[in-house]
Amino acid sequence: MPWQNNGDGDRPNPWGSGPRRGGGGGGEPPQIDDIIRKGQEQIRKALPGGGGGVVIMLLVAFMLWLASGIYRVGTNEQGVVLLFGKWIESSAPGLHWHLPYPIESAEVRGVTDEQQTLIGSRESEDRRGIRSSARPDESLMLTADENIVDVRFNVVWKIKDLGQYLFKIKRPEQTVKAVSESVMRELVGETNIVPIITKGRDRLQTDARALIQQTLDSYQAGVEVIRVQILEAEAPAEVKDAFLDVQRAEADQQRFRNEAEAYRNKVVNEAEGNAEKTIQQAEAYKAQTIARAEGEAARFKDVYAQYALAKDVTKKRLYLETMEDVLSGMHKVILDAKGGTVTYLPVGDLLKTQSGGK
Numbered sequence: 001m002p003w004q005n006n007g008d009g010d011r012p013n014p015w016g017s018g019p020r021r022g023g024g025g026g027g028e029p030p031q032i033d034d035i036i037r038k039g040q041e042q043i044r045k046a047l048p049g050g051g052g053g054v055v056i057m058l059l060v061a062f063m064l065w066l067a068s069g070i071y072r073v074g075t076n077e078q079g080v081v082l083l084f085g086k087w088i089e090s091s092a093p094g095l096h097w098h099l100p101y102p103i104e105s106a107e108v109r110g111v112t113d114e115q116q117t118l119i120g121s122r123e124s125e126d127r128r129g130i131r132s133s134a135r136p137d138e139s140l141m142l143t144a145d146e147n148i149v150d151v152r153f154n155v156v157w158k159i160k161d162l163g164q165y166l167f168k169i170k171r172p173e174q175t176v177k178a179v180s181e182s183v184m185r186e187l188v189g190e191t192n193i194v195p196i197i198t199k200g201r202d203r204l205q206t207d208a209r210a211l212i213q214q215t216l217d218s219y220q221a222g223v224e225v226i227r228v229q230i231l232e233a234e235a236p237a238e239v240k241d242a243f244l245d246v247q248r249a250e251a252d253q254q255r256f257r258n259e260a261e262a263y264r265n266k267v268v269n270e271a272e273g274n275a276e277k278t279i280q281q282a283e284a285y286k287a288q289t290i291a292r293a294e295g296e297a298a299r300f301k302d303v304y305a306q307y308a309l310a311k312d313v314t315k316k317r318l319y320l321e322t323m324e325d326v327l328s329g330m331h332k333v334i335l336d337a338k339g340g341t342v343t344y345l346p347v348g349d350l351l352k353t354q355s356g357g358k
Contacts, residue, residue, distance in 0.1 A: 069100040076112040078162035081105075087167045107166070111159040114226060117177045119184070120152030121231070140236065141185050147193040147243075152232040153205075155180045155212065157225045164222030172221055176212075179219075180228070183211045194250075197233045205230055 072095050073079040079091030081098045082105045091106070098104040120139030121132050139152045157176060159165050169175050187207055188196060196204060209228040216223050235243035307314040 065100050069098045071096055071106045073108055076110050077108050078111045079106055079108040080163045087163050090163045109162055111162055114156050114158050117155045119181050141188040143188055143193040144190055145192045148236055149193050149196055150234055150236050154229045154231055156227050157223050160224035161222035164220045168220040179215050180212050183208055201230050
């Protein structure tokens with residue numbers, strides 16, 4: 001659009017036929033509506049058929065419609081894409097796109113938050129704080145030894161697969177509760193009451209978690225069981241005192257049995273020790289006797305060999321050695337062949353006496 005001259009020789013004024021701005025004239029800028037209208041006319045002229053404005057608006061609307069299919073899944077979330085309400089795929093964390101509504105839609109939920117399901121009790125909050133109330137219809141269970149036990153426990157779980165969680169089962173929270181209660185009743189029914197309320201809780205919790213997870217996986221519930229916590233496990237209040245008396249009696253019985261077993265082990269160990277000592281002494285005596293006999297036999301063979309060479313000398317030698325052994329350490333009186341005494345000097349006794357005196 002050409003600018004008009006103001007007629008006084010000044011440069012063209014873009015704001016109309018009046019003087020240029022700042023020159024003291026009374027010209028005003030055109031209205032915004034005029035600018036938009038003129039712009040639309042120029043676009044219609046540029047497009048064939050003269051319907052350019054409608055096409056642009058439709059094009060912009062179509063682009064906005066396509067952009068509405070962009071969605072984002074956080075690191076702690078999962079997404080599902082629905083085609084006319086039917087689950088067709090799941091989305092991992094990141095930026096994704098689906099066909100815009102109403103063809104497809106997306107639902108995104110957090111899946112890392114832990115959720116709890118209480119069985120055997122309920123928690124409620126009032127002005128005095130959080131209060132817990134018992135649910136005997138859920139907590140009373142029959143054990144393998146036909147006793148009744150009050151078991152209250154908590155199942156901690158989270159969403160593992162959002163698509164399965166939303167579309168494979170109805171009311172997943174109630175399903176987790178029903179499966180957990182059923183599994184715990186089955187395990188308690190296979191266990192005696194004493195391990196349940198004493199040292200068998202850890203094993204019961206581990207077995208319950210594994211069986212609950214297995215059952216939920218068979219349902220394709222999309223749930224991961226993190227842990228099972230037994231909050232209370234005791235005899236019902238009506239028979240609790242009697243049960244405690246039975247427990248004390250069983251504890252005393254076990255204590256007496258342990259004491260008797262300890263005494264038996266002590267006596268048996270002492271007897272086994274004495275028997276082993278006697279056997280060792282007998283073995284030593286056996287070895288000593290055999291060694292002595294073998295030594296005597298060897299000595300006898302040596303003596304016999306000497307005797308075979310010189311019988312008279314050997315006989316005399318054996319006689320003297322035997323008399324020496326027999327008469328050693330005795331007071332002796334020596335007689336000659338005629339029966340008279342023989343005077344002799346006991347040098348050996350004198351030496352012993354002299355040595356002792358020193």
